[in-house]
Structures are given as structure tokens and as C-alpha cells.
Amino acid sequence: AGARLPVLPGAAVAIVLAAAGYPDAPRPDDPIVGLDRAAASGALVFHAGTARSEAGGFRTAGGRVLAVVGRGPDLAAARAQAGAATEIAFDGCQRRSDIGLDAMALGVGR
Numbered sequence: 001a002g003a004r005l006p007v008l009p010g011a012a013v014a015i016v017l018a019a020a021g022y023p024d025a026p027r028p029d030d031p032i033v034g035l036d037r038a039a040a041s042g043a044l045v046f047h048a049g050t051a052r053s054e055a056g057g058f059r060t061a062g063g064r065v066l067a068v069v070g071r072g073p074d075l076a077a078a079r080a081q082a083g084a085a086t087e088i089a090f091d092g093c094q095r096r097s098d099i100g101l102d103a104m105a106l107g108v109g110r
Contacts, residue, residue, distance in 0.1 A: 030091040
């Protein structure tokens with residue numbers, strides 16, 4: 001009763017990487033590379049539509065495959081860290097490059 005979630009100062013930005021064919025017919029089984037580079041940048045990488053491959057790596061297994069989250073003291077810093085999403089690749093990868101720009105233009109998150 002009365003439990004509260006902790007709130008951290010600063011900002012966070014998430015970039016979702018979607019499979020080829022998303023949203024109508026996401027294509028499975030495309031090998032995913034670059035996860036280690038994205039994580040090494042300090043970004044958080046959340047798996048959603050992934051599965052382990054027989055070789056031990058990851059492959060696509062759903063529409064929204066990964067979310068790459070950047071954190072920082074302000075929106076610009078968080079967005080820059082979330083840019084680690086460009087380190088991750090798989091055939092047909094869909095990612096938006098405009099996440100956070102509207103809020104930054106309005107002066108939010110400074």
C-alpha cells in the first residue's frame with residue numbers, strides 16, 4: 001500500500017528497432033549484429049522480439065525487435081546515447097531518427 005516508483009533526475013529516450021515487414025507481416029529469423037557495441041556505449045538494450053540463434057547469437061522473432069534507451073542529464077544527451085541504436089543491424093531494420101526532436105525544439109528536457 002502506498003508503494004512508489006523511484007524517479008531519477010534527467011531524461012531518457014527510447015528508439016525502437018522493428019523487423020522488416022512490420023507492422024503488417026514482420027519477418028523473423030534475420031540475424032542481429034552490433035548488440036555488444038550498443039551496450040558498450042552505455043545505452044540500455046531491451047529485447048522484445050528476439051530469439052537465440054543456434055550459433056548463440058540473436059535473431060529477429062517479432063515486430064518490435066529491440067528498444068535502445070539512452071539516459072542523460074537532459075534530452076539532448078539522452079538522445080545522443082540512444083543513437084547507439086545505429087550500431088545494431090539486421091536485414092530490413094526499421095528505426096526512426098527523429099525521436100525527441102520535437103520535444104527538443106519546444107525546449108522540453110533542458
